[in-house]
Amino acid sequence: MKILVTGCKGQLGNELRRLLTTGMAEIGPIPAELKDAEVDYIDVEELDITDANAVDAYFADHIYDAVINCAAMTNVDGCEQMEDVAFRVNALGPENLARACAAQGAKFVQVSTDYVFPGNEPGERVESDPTGPISAYGRTKRAGERLTLEANPRSFVVRTAWLYGYVGKNFVKTMLRLARERGGMTVVDDQLGNPTSANDLAYELLKLILTDDFGIYHCTNEGICSWAQFTRAIVEGAGYSPDIVTPCTSDEYAAANPQAARRPLFSALKNEHLEQTIGNEMRPWQEALATYLKNLPELEG
Template sequence: MKVLVTGADGQLGYDVVKKLEELDIEHIGVDKEDFDLTNEKETKEFILDYQPDVIIHCAAYTDVDQAEVERELCYQVNVNGTRYVAEATKELDAKMLYISTDYVFDGQGEEPFEVTDEPNPINYYGETKYQGEQEVQKLLDKFFIVRTSWVFGEHGDNFVKTMLKLGKERDEILVVADQYGSPTYTGDLAKFIIEMIKTDKFGIYHATNDGFCSWYVFAKMIFKSANMDVNVKPVSSDEFETKAKRPNNSRLSKEKLNNKKFNKLREIDVFIDHYVKSIN
């Protein structure tokens, strides 16, 4: 098996490449320096020249607030770029795994979203990721779409690192308490992705670490793991003014993982201690 990973310098792509190395699977990790995803010719030429059996497409425009401003660039990367990758995948008759997001849903209600629920994005980033999903489904038969949420890893910036930094600078931190989801460790997700691409169980999946919490509860878990005495104050999302609206309910159902006999990712509280200690 020969694997190409886009977005190799991002949080998830970095860990996918690391896991492929550990498993001694032939691969290449690519990023902006290798080709411009918004350039159809560059993108297709690079992929067709490498001739992978599987493409894991982690690359994306992910700045949710800035996406409301840089709409054209966000569209070019998340929609056009995904289409170019999918077209090259089709030409090679390869498999493609596309990383999507909880933001394809509107966040209404309190029940976890199923893979069969109708997407209804409430911000532009989510809209472009959903359109990317549609491009993949339209062009390919051999595809995996993996929706995930609240990712954090050892490479790059994330919520955990931000909390630890702020905790050293302040005695009190305000954290949103009315948005719920599943924090997802990229190391666990990368392991799952490689397990998935070895199969032909194609389709749409939700993959996050097991368990749900609010950002407020997650922040408290982080400080407890770091043995930091920080007063975390819960606030509503209405009190935080952002360019892009966030879904209040980002719970994703992992029932399909059970049905297709995939191993579920670990419980959040099982690994958070280890993760915090490793980066702190």
């Protein structure tokens, strides 16, 4: 099997490379069919996915069975300031890749986000629930979902949330740094979601590409918490007191950070489609976080 991973220098791209190189995810071995896969890893230096001509030229020279797009503009507040740039990366980029995949019969994976939902309703969202993004990031990612599915029906659109990997920047690392450098932090306590290990997500993506069960998927670690609850677990797991976390409301956070994008209050996802197809092997978020904190000193990048 010949696979392309775009956005390979990001959090998810790095975990895909780790799994495909070692044959192991934290939750199990990768499928045997993928152990001898030939994989190309590229990032923006090799191919800017927003450049349709460059994408077509690249695919004229390379034939794949599956392409996993991990490239994105993920800075939620940055997207709010530069929605046009975000649209090119998060919507037109995936469309370019999906179209190129369709032309050569390749499967395509587009990774998306819980922020496509408005988040005004408690509970967990399933794949068929109506979307309604409230931020530029969410709007551009939702457009990317739609354009992907239109351009290549052999696509998997996989929504994840609150993602953290060993390489790159993420919320877990930021909270650990604040604990270390400032001895505490103030964190929103009224937005609920699912913290998700990029290593676990990468494992499910590799299982999905072996199927023909195309469509929209939710893929997050199991269990729901607020950002403040997540932070308490992070600092406690690293040996600090959970009391160093001061909870605040979204309104208080917005008043102190007027440039920040709005985030959904309730964006927890239910992995219903995974459960119905390859099975939902995603761990409880607390278990995935414990493994991450244990491995971070060795694997951090």
